[in-house]
Amino acid sequence: MAVLGSTTYLEQRRYPKLLYVVAPLAALVLQAWLPRVVGQYAWFDLPLVITVYFALGRRSPVQGTIMGMIMGVFEDALTHRPIGINGIAKTVVGFLAASVGVRIAVENQTIRLLLNFLLSLLSSAIVVFVYRFLLGLDYQWQWFTELFSAIGNSLIAMVLFPVLDRLQIRD
């Protein structure tokens, strides 16, 4: 029960302002560049990992929502698909991650990994839902690719989150 706590007692993390620009930008650039290096094994979604991290750390659903929207829209803009599909998925993910962060102490690494895994799967499900049911487009997908992506995101989060934790401003 140690992980549960009231909103009042859970502190809102603060980071250098530059990090709010550099980290998302680096995530977008690496997400676009790394698949050229690793080829078809690009089972990760760095913008999603960054969205989850800042949403959990800041514990502000509004900020998480906006950050998710920006990351998703920019991700969509680099594809040839309609803009807004990843935007919707990451908006929901940012909102949910921040809402969970408000209620749960998410400093525990296992909880973070589990959240990353589940939110990655949720994001994939929302993308498929929007494509097939909201837009009625013909969209083929493979469940194991989405599963591998969720695992990949969790592994990246396991390494990246402690690094980003060190950059937060402490009183």
Next chain:
Amino acid sequence: MESFFTRYRNLIVLLTILMVQIIGLAVQVRRTNEGRSTIDARDPASVRLIRLWAEGLVAPPEKIAHSSKMGLGWMWQNYVDLRHVREENAQLQEQVDRLRLAQASLLEDARQGQRLQAMLDFQHRYIYSTLAAQAIGSSGNLQSHVFYLDKGSNAGLKPDMAVITADGIVGKVRDVFPSTAQVLMINDQTSGAGVILETTRIRGILTGNASGQLEIVGILADERIKPGEKVLTAGGDLVYPRGLPVGVVDKVVRDPDRDAFIDVMIKPFARLDRLDEVLVITNMQTRLSPQDQQDIATSEAVKGEEAEAIKDQLKASEIMAEHLPGLIDPTLPPDQQPMLDNSNPTPVAHPPQALHPDRFTPGVNAAATAGTSPAQSEPQPDASKPGAPSTTKPSVKTRSNPGAASPPAGTQRDQ
């Protein structure tokens, strides 16, 4: 009222942002007359603006990363990995010579084909000019097979230009920005290219599936389609010129939706997941480019020189034949050749007959010569026993009449 917005602020922000994006999606997707949803090939101005911002944000770091990678690669290739360059150069030179000869020999066929096409009023379009470009980045999405080039409208690129490598086709330019361009790869689900199977001449539409594999869809089941058959562009889609290599048939599977149809899985020639340098076909004409014409002229000249060299060699051999005595006279009929003439002062020498022939003497032991084991050629032990039925010993027969020895194994088998 104020307390309502304060209380549900988070939810209101979420719903507002979601609603804006859903409306934005509705603008980009439209319904066809058949009732199917589709995406416009060209983005609306507002969407294009967002793409331009995203590309402007991501492309400069990508270019820097790509330049660094290429710089390291260049250093490696130019300073470290220079071994065997001379040998490679010689091999390539030989290859170029061979290709020139092949090109020259095919030229007549090509010209005949052109004449026939002209008679049929069919105009073939040749690759007139290309532009080399570097692939600098991708979409970052496994379901969107696009990549970005380091050249854009400033370099003369336009949408729907074909992108190829030396191995095969890669895709087409989808969107063009001032200094970059987005290329839609042939293995994307929304891609399409007209192709033809080289041997069976079956035509189809090449597209990609969910896992990024190439497949030709909408083909009626045909047993003639076998793995390994080459696939070429058909040239009817106004993007890819006819006859460019695409890949080979990997396997044939049943169409899951339609019983009578099959999907032909294709293994592409171009390495779509490891693209660095590509060529963009910037211009296609009904005539060959000056460079191609120059290459053909060179090939023709080389072929002429080769023919002259072969003619000289034949002439030299004829002169040599005149000066040297020969056993075969091309001017005489076969039964009057000098080698058959008994009055020839230097008859053909035959080896002397062996005084004590053994199994190594030519023609004595045909079975051994034919490769049979010594056990098979040796007389059976029972033959020497008293009372046993007499058996004919091949060696005895052979000694008395070598010509009547058992024929070679092959001949026996034939009989």
